[in-house]
Amino acid sequence: MFSFYPTKNMPVSQGLARESIMSDGTQAVPLLDVARGNAPLREAFMEALQEVVDSGRFLFGPDVTQLEKEVAALSQVDHAVGCASGSDALLLAMMALNIGPGDEVIVPSFTFFASVSCITRVGATPVFVDILPETFNVDPAAITAAITPRTKAIIPVHLFGQCAAIDQICKIATEHSIPVVEDAAQSIGAAYHSRPAGSWGQIGCFSFYPTKNLGGMGDGGMLSATDPAMADRLRLFAGHGMRPRYYHQVVGINSRLDSFQAAVLRVKFAQLPAAITARQTNAENYAGLLSEVIDGDNIALPPVNDNAYHVWNQYSLRVRHGKRDALRTFLSERGVGTEIYYPIPVHRQECYRDEAYAQVDLPETERACAEILNLPMFPELTEAEQRTVAEQIRQFYVQGARAAA
Numbered sequence: 001m002f003s004f005y006p007t008k009n010m011p012v013s014q015g016l017a018r019e020s021i022m023s024d025g026t027q028a029v030p031l032l033d034v035a036r037g038n039a040p041l042r043e044a045f046m047e048a049l050q051e052v053v054d055s056g057r058f059l060f061g062p063d064v065t066q067l068e069k070e071v072a073a074l075s076q077v078d079h080a081v082g083c084a085s086g087s088d089a090l091l092l093a094m095m096a097l098n099i100g101p102g103d104e105v106i107v108p109s110f111t112f113f114a115s116v117s118c119i120t121r122v123g124a125t126p127v128f129v130d131i132l133p134e135t136f137n138v139d140p141a142a143i144t145a146a147i148t149p150r151t152k153a154i155i156p157v158h159l160f161g162q163c164a165a166i167d168q169i170c171k172i173a174t175e176h177s178i179p180v181v182e183d184a185a186q187s188i189g190a191a192y193h194s195r196p197a198g199s200w201g202q203i204g205c206f207s208f209y210p211t212k213n214l215g216g217m218g219d220g221g222m223l224s225a226t227d228p229a230m231a232d233r234l235r236l237f238a239g240h241g242m243r244p245r246y247y248h249q250v251v252g253i254n255s256r257l258d259s260f261q262a263a264v265l266r267v268k269f270a271q272l273p274a275a276i277t278a279r280q281t282n283a284e285n286y287a288g289l290l291s292e293v294i295d296g297d298n299i300a301l302p303p304v305n306d307n308a309y310h311v312w313n314q315y316s317l318r319v320r321h322g323k324r325d326a327l328r329t330f331l332s333e334r335g336v337g338t339e340i341y342y343p344i345p346v347h348r349q350e351c352y353r354d355e356a357y358a359q360v361d362l363p364e365t366e367r368a369c370a371e372i373l374n375l376p377m378f379p380e381l382t383e384a385e386q387r388t389v390a391e392q393i394r395q396f397y398v399q400g401a402r403a404a405a
C-alpha cells in the first residue's frame with residue numbers, strides 16, 4: 001500500500017518524516033507535509049464531501065462549476081474548464097489547437113515530463129530550448145531562435161512558482177502569429193507585471209496534484225482561456241468530443257474534474273491567499289538563514305525576478321562544485337527531506353534520447369540538472385524547522401572544511 005511516509009528503506013527526501021526527532025536528537029524536517037496542511041480543514045472537507053454524496057452529482061456538479069468560476073476570477077480570465085489532471089490540461093490544449101504530425105512546439109527541457117509528452121502524444125515534434133540560469137525558466141531569446149514555419153505553439157513553463165518572462169514570450173509569439181500555452185501547473189496565484197499566470201497566452205494549464213499550492217486529494221486540473229470559442233473547444237475535447245450526447249464532433253478524451261475533487265479544492269481555495277503568504281514568508285526566512293551560514297561561492301539562493309509575484313511551489317538551491325549529491329545524502333542522514341527537480345532533462349529521458357529532435361545542446365539546462373537541490377517548502381513549515389535545515393547545511397560545509405584542512 002502506497003504511503004507518503006518513508007519506510008526504513010526509503011530516504012526521508014522521498015516522503016514525509018515519520019519521526020520529528022532523529023536518534024541523535026536533531027529535529028527531522030519533511031520535504032512536504034500534506035497531512036499537516038489538511039488536518040485543520042478536515043471538518044470542512046467532510047462537510048463538503050457529504051454534500052456531494054447526498055446530491056449524487058459526482059460529475060458536473062455545482063462544485064465543479066463554482067471552482068471553474070473561482071479559478072477564472074483568480075486568473076483574470078472569462079473562462080476556466082475543469083479536467084482530470086494538469087497533464088490532461090496540456091494535452092487538451094494541443095488537441096484544441098489542432099497540433100499534430102509535422103508541427104513543432106517550442107518547450108524547455110528543464111521541466112516535468114508532461115510539458116513535453118503532450119506534444120509527442122499528438123504526433124508533433126518538441127523543439128527543446130534552453131533556460132535562463134537566473135530563474136530556471138525558459139529563455140525568450142532561445143525561443144526566437146527556434147521558430148520555424150512549422151512552429152505551431154510555444155509552451156513556456158512557469159517553474160517552481162515563478163512566471164517566465166511571459167510578456168517577452170507573448171510579444172515574440174504575436175509577431176509570428178503563434179499561440180502560447182502557459183504551463184502554470186506549479187504557479188496558480190503567481191503573476192508577472194501584476195497580471196496572473198494563465199491570462200497571458202491563449203490557454204493556461206493548472207494542476208491540482210496534492211503537493212501543488214492548491215492541491216486536491218488526487219489528480220485534477222484546470223484550463224483557462226480568454227476566448228469563449230477556445231474555452232468551448234477545450235470543453236468539447238475533454239468530453240469525448242461529444243455534443244449532443246452520443247454525437248461526436250471530434251475525437252476527444254475522457255477528462256473530467258469530478259465533484260469530490262472540486263469540493264475539496266473549493267475548501268482549500270479559500271485558504272490559498274494565506275498559504276501563498278506563508279510560502280513567501282518561508283522563502284524570506286530561508287534567504288536570511290542561509291545567507292548567514294553559506295558561502296555564495298558554494299550555494300546560490302533562488303533569485304526572484306523583479307517583475308514576478310513568486311508563489312514558491314519549490315525552494316531551489318544551486319549547489320556548486322559537484323557537491324549537490326553529497327549534500328543531499330548528508331541532509332537525508334540527518335532527517336532533512338530534499339528532492340531534485342529535475343535530475344534528468346526531458347530530452348535525455350530514455351523514451352526521447354535517441355530521437356533526432358533530442359540531439360540538442362542545452363548547457364544551462366544540463367547545469368541546472370546537475371546543481372539543483374530543492375529544500376522543504378510548504379505553508380506550515382516552521383521557522384524552527386527552517387533553522388534546522390540551515391544549520392545542517394552549515395554543518396556539511398564545516399565538516400568539509402575540516403576534512404580538507
